[in-house]
Amino acid sequence: MKLAATNSPASVEAARKQPAIQVSNLSIVFDSKRGQVIAVDRVSFDVAPGEFVCIAGPSGCGKSTVLNTIAGLEVPFEGDILVEGAPVYSPRPDVGMVFQQPHLFPWKSVRRNIAHGPRMLGKSRTEANAIADDLIAMIGLTRFADAYPSTLSGGMQQRVAIARALANQPRVLLMDEPFGALDAQTRAVMQDNLLALRDRIKATIVFVTHDIDEAIVLADRVLIMSAGPGRILREVAVKLPRPRSSSVMVEPAYLSLKKDCLDVIRAEGLRAFNQSDAN
Amino acid sequence: MAMQDAASTRRATAIRTDGRARRPDLVRRRRLNVLVGALSLPLFVGLWELVSRSGTVNMVLFPPPTVVATAVLEWIRSGQFFGDLLASLFRVTTGFIVGGALGILFGILTGQFPVISSLLSPLFHILRPIPPIAFVPIVILWFGLSEAGKLFLVVWGVFFTVWLSTHIGVQKVDRGLIRAALMLGTPRRQMLQEIVLLGALPYIVVGLRTAVSISFYTLVAAELAGAFAGIVYRIEIAQQNLQTGQVMGGLAALGLMSFIADRLFAALAERLVWWR
Numbered sequence: 266m267k268l269a270a271t272n273s274p275a276s277v278e279a280a281r282k283q284p285a286i287q288v289s290n291l292s293i294v295f296d297s298k299r300g301q302v303i304a305v306d307r308v309s310f311d312v313a314p315g316e317f318v319c320i321a322g323p324s325g326c327g328k329s330t331v332l333n334t335i336a337g338l339e340v341p342f343e344g345d346i347l348v349e350g351a352p353v354y355s356p357r358p359d360v361g362m363v364f365q366q367p368h369l370f371p372w373k374s375v376r377r378n379i380a381h382g383p384r385m386l387g388k389s390r391t392e393a394n395a396i397a398d399d400l401i402a403m404i405g406l407t408r409f410a411d412a413y414p415s416t417l418s419g420g421m422q423q424r425v426a427i428a429r430a431l432a433n434q435p436r437v438l439l440m441d442e443p444f445g446a447l448d449a450q451t452r453a454v455m456q457d458n459l460l461a462l463r464d465r466i467k468a469t470i471v472f473v474t475h476d477i478d479e480a481i482v483l484a485d486r487v488l489i490m491s492a493g494p495g496r497i498l499r500e501v502a503v504k505l506p507r508p509r510s511s512s513v514m515v516e517p518a519y520l521s522l523k524k525d526c527l528d529v530i531r532a533e534g535l536r537a538f539n540q541s542d543a544n
Numbered sequence: 545m546a547m548q549d550a551a552s553t554r555r556a557t558a559i560r561t562d563g564r565a566r567r568p569d570l571v572r573r574r575r576l577n578v579l580v581g582a583l584s585l586p587l588f589v590g591l592w593e594l595v596s597r598s599g600t601v602n603m604v605l606f607p608p609p610t611v612v613a614t615a616v617l618e619w620i621r622s623g624q625f626f627g628d629l630l631a632s633l634f635r636v637t638t639g640f641i642v643g644g645a646l647g648i649l650f651g652i653l654t655g656q657f658p659v660i661s662s663l664l665s666p667l668f669h670i671l672r673p674i675p676p677i678a679f680v681p682i683v684i685l686w687f688g689l690s691e692a693g694k695l696f697l698v699v700w701g702v703f704f705t706v707w708l709s710t711h712i713g714v715q716k717v718d719r720g721l722i723r724a725a726l727m728l729g730t731p732r733r734q735m736l737q738e739i740v741l742l743g744a745l746p747y748i749v750v751g752l753r754t755a756v757s758i759s760f761y762t763l764v765a766a767e768l769a770g771a772f773a774g775i776v777y778r779i780e781i782a783q784q785n786l787q788t789g790q791v792m793g794g795l796a797a798l799g800l801m802s803f804i805a806d807r808l809f810a811a812l813a814e815r816l817v818w819w820r
Contacts, residue, residue, distance in 0.1 A: 336727060338727070356727050356729075358729035360727070361728075362724075362727040364720060364723070368721055368723070370721060370739070371819050372742045372745075372818070372819045373819075381730075381738075382728035382729055385728055385731070385734075413819045415820070429728065430728075
């Protein structure tokens, strides 16, 4: 939406024709000891280029599975996933991913970790290091460029992981509860960092979280999922102004959005509870 | 409220004076430990000398340290010691390097490729628990008293330890790292050199360190099986001549070699896993 407002009419037209991500009728079935489990049931959604979408839902609702499938990491699925118009079979360098754990390479310094992607795509060491140093400056870790991950705090490690994912200049950035393992204060800081970062990069972002506050603060649109089987319950457009920060959480517009989301979640929780009661 | 404050102040003072009283005590105790540690070896060597010379034990079978030292000096002066040392060191290092290299190679193969693991792991798991010393008779049949037989025994001992730890290390490489590497465009065929080898390195290093001491005790078996030079070979000859001093000197030399090798490897290991 934001991109459309700043671009020429022609690219607006193109953007409207081709979403960055198209998920249609995605179903994922796992084999378990008690037979087949439907993890995700006919989920469909589009993400426009440059849009920031949050998928929110309880643990076990399959939201991470959906993200991994878009990344090309998951298991067999049914349905269609198109990223930038092309079907996804395996990981591709124009789709970046940040996991819940930083998964930094422990034997590489911060700079080498971030330079890894560009190196793998054939950039020279000098070019890759230059890209890395720019990103290190952007995440404010210049002093730690030569440090090894084990010497960094959890928040710092996750900032490096985000920078590492951005080093290949992905058109799509997937984030799987990246702040879930951080304490509340670090988490709020990281959310503000991400909002500031987002205004400088042009990537389409899909962000998975179980925290409805986090989803509303960050997103242009929130997809609320239900568990067992995973379905999309509701789409909520977040029309809060940007640039945004976590202080938006006290605005009346924010609170009414949150109430809408909580009502949906509560109704679903009640339904699930009654259903399990009936069984 | 006031009473509580007073009580807590009193407690704080009590703790502080207690601490002040305890600190010199701690220092004194630490000094005592250092002193006792420094006296440990001289004390026991002195005791050994006294017991040996007291007449309560047979001095030929249990010679005092002075006799052992004389025997070692004679051994060195005769020129035999360095020949023996070199022969033993050659067997241990060559066997360690060859066995270690093979162990790492096969560990990567079985750890990384399930088909190779299905083919080789059952065989390796059957052979691994057999103590290398048990192979001495068949090694003599196969290789006679040649150097190849001794190397075979050391390689055999080292190989299985290093193979198993490498195999486990490769299998335990964090799946998250591999997924992250995939998302960053790392081709699958480069995953081994970029991620798996380094991820397994800490395990490989532990396996190699265990193998250092294993290489020494397979050396003992190898030289007892018949040799023409070597520390353990010399121990055996000295035993047959009832030169108990040289036997004990040989044991001390073997212990010292093994100790130095272990310390050297520990120092090397710290550099090998450089990010820790």
